[in-house]
Amino acid sequence: MNGKNHIQFLKTTVIGGVLFLVPVAVLAIVLGKAIGVMLLVAEPMAAFLPVDNIGGVALANLLALLCVLLLCFLAGLVARIALAGKVIKTLEARVLVNIPGYTMIKGITSGLDPEDTDGLKPILITQGETQRIGLEIERIEGGRSVVYIPSPPSAWSGISQIIPSEQVQYLDVPVMSIIEYTEKFNRGTDSLLSKVIPARH
DSSP: OHHHHHHHHHHHHHHHHHHHHHHHHHHHHHHHHHHHHHHHHHHHHHTSSSOSEETTHHHHHHHHHHHHHHHHHHHHHHHHHHHHHHHHHHHHHHHHHSSSTTTHHHHHOOOSSSTTTTTEEEEEEEEEEEEEEEEEEETTTTTTTEEEEEEEEEEEEEEEEEEEEEEEESSSOOOHHHHHHHTTTTTTTTHTTTTTTOOOO
16 A cells, blocks of 8 residues: 555545544534433432432433433434325325225315315305205316215215316315215205305405
């Protein structure tokens, strides 16, 4: 190994060491600060316990460390839940939406979730002098809505239509109310019509 190779080896090793030590140092600083904050809480708590130390370690220090570990555990749970949510949304977008009936079932189980833009929405459809109760599946280009109108006595049979969105008014009821309404041969229409959400101008 010549002098140039020695210099290159030393340089790359030093850089590698820095890249390794920086995150370790940051982690140590963060944990040190966290333990210091937790000590402010742990010391008063330790004063009420019958022992001052365990195995030569101050009880307050142990309590502070346990609190930090608990916070790390809770943060890990949140991270896992967030990751699981992303996996589920990806699975829905690429696989489940292609399964016949999945969107309907999801809409029924989720109800009107403001954050769920793929959910079904209870609607009142007005076409001339005719009105119908149904579900909006989605809005598409051209100011149109894809709607589903269930037929009594089963909500699982009905027709789908593409209509102008101005013919749609939303109902402030859960999707399950539309299913029950259909199974009761459309009894309770007055109650549903009273839940029409006024259109915004």
